[in-house]
Amino acid sequence: MTAVIVIGGGFTGAAVAIALSRRAQTPLDIAVIEPRVEVGRGVAYSATDRDHRINAPAANHCLTADDAEGFDRWLRQTGRVERDPEMAAADGSLFPRRSELGAYACLTFDQHTARNPSGSRLRHIRSRAMSLAQNGEQFHVRLENGEALIGDLAVITTSNEGPRPPAPFATDLSSDPRFLVDPWDTVRLKEIKRDGRVMLLGAGLTAADVAASILRERPHARVDVISRTGIRPTSRPAVTEPMTQTLWERLDSRPSLFEKLHGRHETVLGVLRALRKDIATRTEKGMPWQPAFDDLRESARMVWMGLPFAERRRFQRHLRRQYDACRFRYPPQTKAILDSAEQSGRLRFHAGSVTAAEATPSGIHVTWRDRVSREIQSVAIDQVINCIGLASRPDASDNPLLRAALHDGFCRVAPLGIGLDVDEACRAIGADGRATRCLFVVGPLSFATFGYCLGVPFIIDQIARALPEMFEALP
Numbered sequence: 001m002t003a004v005i006v007i008g009g010g011f012t013g014a015a016v017a018i019a020l021s022r023r024a025q026t027p028l029d030i031a032v033i034e035p036r037v038e039v040g041r042g043v044a045y046s047a048t049d050r051d052h053r054i055n056a057p058a059a060n061h062c063l064t065a066d067d068a069e070g071f072d073r074w075l076r077q078t079g080r081v082e083r084d085p086e087m088a089a090a091d092g093s094l095f096p097r098r099s100e101l102g103a104y105a106c107l108t109f110d111q112h113t114a115r116n117p118s119g120s121r122l123r124h125i126r127s128r129a130m131s132l133a134q135n136g137e138q139f140h141v142r143l144e145n146g147e148a149l150i151g152d153l154a155v156i157t158t159s160n161e162g163p164r165p166p167a168p169f170a171t172d173l174s175s176d177p178r179f180l181v182d183p184w185d186t187v188r189l190k191e192i193k194r195d196g197r198v199m200l201l202g203a204g205l206t207a208a209d210v211a212a213s214i215l216r217e218r219p220h221a222r223v224d225v226i227s228r229t230g231i232r233p234t235s236r237p238a239v240t241e242p243m244t245q246t247l248w249e250r251l252d253s254r255p256s257l258f259e260k261l262h263g264r265h266e267t268v269l270g271v272l273r274a275l276r277k278d279i280a281t282r283t284e285k286g287m288p289w290q291p292a293f294d295d296l297r298e299s300a301r302m303v304w305m306g307l308p309f310a311e312r313r314r315f316q317r318h319l320r321r322q323y324d325a326c327r328f329r330y331p332p333q334t335k336a337i338l339d340s341a342e343q344s345g346r347l348r349f350h351a352g353s354v355t356a357a358e359a360t361p362s363g364i365h366v367t368w369r370d371r372v373s374r375e376i377q378s379v380a381i382d383q384v385i386n387c388i389g390l391a392s393r394p395d396a397s398d399n400p401l402l403r404a405a406l407h408d409g410f411c412r413v414a415p416l417g418i419g420l421d422v423d424e425a426c427r428a429i430g431a432d433g434r435a436t437r438c439l440f441v442v443g444p445l446s447f448a449t450f451g452y453c454l455g456v457p458f459i460i461d462q463i464a465r466a467l468p469e470m471f472e473a474l475p
Contacts (some may be wrong), residue, residue, distance in 0.1 A: 003029045005153070006427050007156045011045055013157040016155050019467055026414060027119040030122045032109075042254075049186065051209065051216055052438050053095045058072040061457070062458070068247070070109065072182045125143070128144040131405075131408070156411075168355070168357050177385075179385075180385045182386070183206050194221065195220040201354065201385070209334070224411065233329055234329050251461045257302070261278070264422050266308060268315045272319070353369050355376070363381050366379055394420055410436065412431070418448050419441075426466040438473045
């Protein structure tokens with residue numbers, strides 16, 4: 001039986017294994033290497049907090065493109081909406097807790113393990129992958145216990161690395177119990193004082209999740225959110241417009257939706273001007289701006305791949321934060337909590353840079369410079385939480401598999417400095433600049449090539465596009 005090794009069993013790894021078992025013409029032996037107890041959750045969907053919700057409707061989340069409504073249907077048919085009435089937004093769309101998507105991914109993987117269309121064998125290898133070796137066309141993956149798996153095809157689906165302490169906390173402060181480097185450390189989060197003053201570093205969706213949890217559970221706590229630009233996620237429009245195409249049809253549009261309207265652009269400035277024109281047109285008519293941006297977001301793969309490298313680097317340097325703020329939108333439930341706390345003065349957002357931090361008996365003394373006034377401010381904080389996000393350079397990774405793959409030349413860091421270098425078929429490009437026929441990289445690590453592969457629909461779309469090449473690589 002032809003063997004496939006999937007390295008990483010979070011959401012992306014589970015989706016790859018499921019897609020292979022559904023589309024294969026002959027049975028495959030699919031081994032998913034994942035140290036967690038379950039396949040499908042990963043970091044993102046292991047969250048158990050009641051206020052950590054997916055930030056797009058459940059109808060946009062699925063495990064397979066041929067059952068795009070499966071997750072939404074499962075939520076409605078299994079009584080989960082009744083058990084969590086806050087899940088339903090005003091327009092009827094569902095924003096479940098992230099743990100629900102994790103549970104659905106685990107269940108779907110287990111169902112395909114028991115039975116799948118191709119009669120393939122799915123296995124969960126509960127271990128860590130340590131290194132790769134190639135013998136002819138086959139890959140040998142060494143596990144943490146010293147054993148090895150042999151596969152005709154290997155797919156790396158691990159995500160970016162866990163968060164690291166930013167300056168000036170990358171000192172002895174990094175081990176101070178009052179500084180939390182990992183915002184998903186639920187045990188440490190529960191130790192925050194009920195009336196404490198908390199500072200969150202970073203203002204993205206992670207900060208929103210953490211802030212919502214603290215504010216709901218601790219009615220006397222105060223939260224300061226500080227980021228260099230002050231840019232934070234946007235909101236969903238109050239009224240959503242009906243779409244003439246499904247999300248999957250929009251993603252598969254040829255030419256892309258944005259290119260149909262504006263043609264192909266080879267500069268970031270050209271794309272930006274076209275987007276601003278669309279937004280201005282809608283705003284003048286009293287219409288929400290978000291659908292104009294959505295046309296670009298759902299065309300991002302084709303627009304990005306049409307940009308020269310210098311333009312991609314320019315976007316990364318100057319516009320990435322603004323773009324992320326527009327595409328990452330607060331779940332309405334989270335937005336309501338934050339709005340209420342901000343109005344009462346318990347939550348404050350700041351644009352500025354932390355210049356110094358010092359541990360004192362009374363707390364962590366944080367000094368920061370306001371971005372606008374340039375004034376220096378100093379505050380005593382009970383708890384500082386790092387919400388800046390995941391590390392994106394695999395050459396600085398703690399993942400032994402990524403370190404070994406880079407060292408041995410099977411992979412190389414993408415020229416943009418983010419993730420791994422892959423070709424348009426998701427094949428890993430090695431140190432010699434050539435793509436490896438039977439080694440693939442899917443998910444966030446392939447960002448530099450595809451531009452936007454972080455949301456669930458875009459990961460599922462990427463897998464669907466890569467599947468023909470994966471099957472072509474099999475003996």
